[in-house]
Amino acid sequence: IGHRLFGLHPSPKPLSNVPDGARAILIVRPDHIFQSDAYGLIQKGGIGGESLDRFSTACKSNPLASFERITLFVAGSGASTQDNLGFIAQGKYDLAGLVECAQAMAPDGRPFEQAEFLDRPAIRGGQGNSIAVFANERTILGGSPENLKEIAATLRREGGAGSGNRLLGNAFHAVGEGDLVLLTYVAPAWMKQARAIVSRVFESWTIPTSVMVVMVGLSVDLQDGLSATVALHCRGKTEAGELASALEQLIEGELTESLGVLAPILSTLSVEEAGAHVKIRFRLSAEQLDAAVTLGRRVLGAAAGESTEAISQPVDAGIAP
Structure with a gap:
């Protein structure tokens, strides 16, 4: 799928891109998060869990790290939670890396299908009703067909914006x-x-x-x-x-x-x-966070059946007595 430019350009105000009727919104800055010391400490501490480990193993590189903003929302009244989800990803992206990583993370291993939606290049997942639409070289839209139409209408200012809520x-x-x-x-x-x-x-x-x-x-x-x-x-x-x-x-x-x-x-x-x-x-502070991660690692170890004495041992930066 080649990069093609279209007129769907998100506003710098993230809520303005979300259709009316959203019940929940999550806005993340991947380029900031993945470069932060906090993320490095959490990853080093092994607190990310199985999902983070699986992501690191399945994907040769991190295709999310270059995104400046990803806005996810829950709206609509679909029968399944997946049908009610939508997202807007903004930033320079590696299309091949994204598809390869998503395919590796797919629970059933079904291949993604190339498609078109709203006259834009898109891919359809092997499971569910979700579609990812490549609106332009810096914008990806995702969700059910109904949510995608709502997003497109909002970005074109045909409908109300989320900031109106x-x-x-x-x-x-x-x-x-x-x-x-x-x-x-x-x-x-x-x-x-x-x-x-x-x-x-x-x-x-x-x-x-x-x-x-x-x-x-x-x-x-x-x-x-x-x-x-x-x-x-x-x-x-x-x-x-x-x-x-x-x-x-x-x-x-x-x-x-x-x-x-x-x-x-x-x-x-x-x-x-x-x-x-x-x-x-x-x-x-950075020092307190480092100490908190150390304590969190001890707590997780205790929950997994390791010695509970380690939890009460002092750590640097005054997190424990």
Whole structure:
């Protein structure tokens, strides 16, 4: 498939590229992430899990590293989750390397089929309804046929843009841009599950019964260590105030008491009420992140049946006592 130029050019504002109706959006900056010290530490620490190991083994090079931004979203009402997914990948890409890597990662090994969609060159996966469309030499669009039509209409400004969604826009503004940004609606059933999980994990702390979180935003920056901002959007200022107070009590009380080994990390946590949002921020320096990865490796080793004594051993940068 040769490179051909077309008129589908994404906006530099990532939410403006997402069709209306999106329920969740994930924005990643692969070129930043794969070059960060944080990624190197996580990879070195073996915390990436089987997926990262499989990716490294299957792909001769990393075809994702050259992308400047990949925006994934969940929208629509398809019968399967896969039918509701869509993505927009921006950046100079190696088409042959992408296809080879995707083929190697395919669970059933079925070959990809060359195709055309919306008069653009495309490939169709061997499983499901997804298509990847090569809109131009710096843009790839992916998803079900229905989602692809919505993306194309949005990029051509025929339809509404994701930035028109007030809650998503507010959540994005609350957390700011980062190397990874997640925005998602919270279904009432999720809140019910969250309360059940909290009641099992903590002895004396619960989410206030009057609080309902309707949107969550997360922004992570991996430059010079790791910093993150979480925004919990409630139904109003009163609920946000109640949740902020409860979270401060949790951090200063039971969380610090039960996770004393992580006290230096917990000390960087801050809780801030901003209108209907509750913001939680924390930051780890490069040294603290290195120590946290070391501790995480010990915890994973203990979970795999290795000696649990290693968890309590001190590590550098004050992460453990």
